[in-house]
Amino acid sequence: MELRWMEDFIALARTQHFSRAAEEQNVTQPTFSRRIKLLEEEMGTTLINRQTLPLTLTPAGAEFLKLCEQVTERVRLTRERLNRMTSEQASRLLIAAPQSLLTHFLPHWMTNQPQLARLQPYLRATGWLIADYFQGLACGECDLALCYWPVGRCDIDIDVSEYQYLIVGREHLIPCSAPGEHGAPRFRLPGTKRHSQAWIAYHPRGLLSAAIASHLARMPEATHLTVLNETIQTNNVKELVSLGYGLGWLPARVAKPALDQGQLVRAGDERWDIPLQLRLYRLAGTQRYELDKLWSQIASSSEVTPGASE
Known part of the structure; x- marks a missing residue:
């Protein structure tokens, strides 16, 4: 599972729309939809309820969203910390x-x-x-x-x-x-x-x-x-x-x-x-x-x- 798939899922949960989420992630809608499908296959369950407008998350999707937010936030904080370390090291x-x-x-x-x-x-x-x-x-x-x-x-x-x-x-x-x-x-x-x-x-x-x-x-x-x-x-x-x-x-x-x-x-x-x-x-x-x-x-x-x- 790739980190960008989790970021895609967070964007989709926020926008509740494939096209807007794809635009936000700077990819085409077919590519975005394919990545969401791969994510569901990886997790072994349906995460998006595609029968509603706007789109909603399934119970499994809502639970998975919590994990995505936790993981991406930890990665973001770690990346910032590493960047600071690199900057400090470069200045030493x-x-x-x-x-x-x-x-x-x-x-x-x-x-x-x-x-x-x-x-x-x-x-x-x-x-x-x-x-x-x-x-x-x-x-x-x-x-x-x-x-x-x-x-x-x-x-x-x-x-x-x-x-x-x-x-x-x-x-x-x-x-x-x-x-x-x-x-x-x-x-x-x-x-x-x-x-x-x-x-x-x-x-x-x-x-x-x-x-x-x-x-x-x-x-x-x-x-x-x-x-x-x-x-x-x-x-x-x-x-x-x-x-x-x-x-x-x-x-x-x-x-x-x-x-x-x-x-x-x-x-x-x-x-x-x-x-x-x-x-x-x-x-x-x-x-x-x-x-x-x-x-x-x-x-x-x-x-x-x-x-x-x-």
Whole structure:
């Protein structure tokens, strides 16, 4: 049984006339009459009393009309709900970001800018390396990518010429260590040849690893570090550093609570801090109304700095 047959039956019960009901349903009368006949055959009984003018329903037809009205109304409400869901989904924009930015930056940023309410964090991206973000943008897996970006010169083997970005914030990496005796850092930069310092490092193909390496290469004094562990997640670095396994660089937003409480201390002075930008990337040349609108709103904010494709 087709839904349109039920709609035909409701129209016929309302108009009490085959021709008017057929016109209302935008079909010819023969086609309409045939569909009503098929409906009666499907139900196994006569639903229309054709001997009266205007037409009337048989007792079975009156009962069947209740079912038709219930079914078509539920279908209508469900269709409206699905359309709203589709519309809402179309207006949502997936933003990929490292776990530390999802936790320590994105909620505050979204709260202060109401237009960002349509953003939906793409949690799968918390395990991505920097190249994965641009691949995700290129294949449409996400609409925006929020990532750390070094301020100084840094060798990053990624072609970003097809992407646009906005600078939406600032950050810096702080070298941290668990406190030792009298609150002094258990591990301290720069280390010596005889006493190399244990280092909880980031994944070598990650952007933070490249930023740290570039910064250390520009420092006038050599560092002596021994990598004990490499990880993607900033929280993993913080956990291992807090447990006293070595020193590590942490974003200031991540490190500040532990530094304030004395759970972590600086492993070096400000010379070892590494400035970063918080960049929001999108694939250039894409045309999507919701994304274009949001991009323009963010770009017009006094808190951001537009950047051209590199």
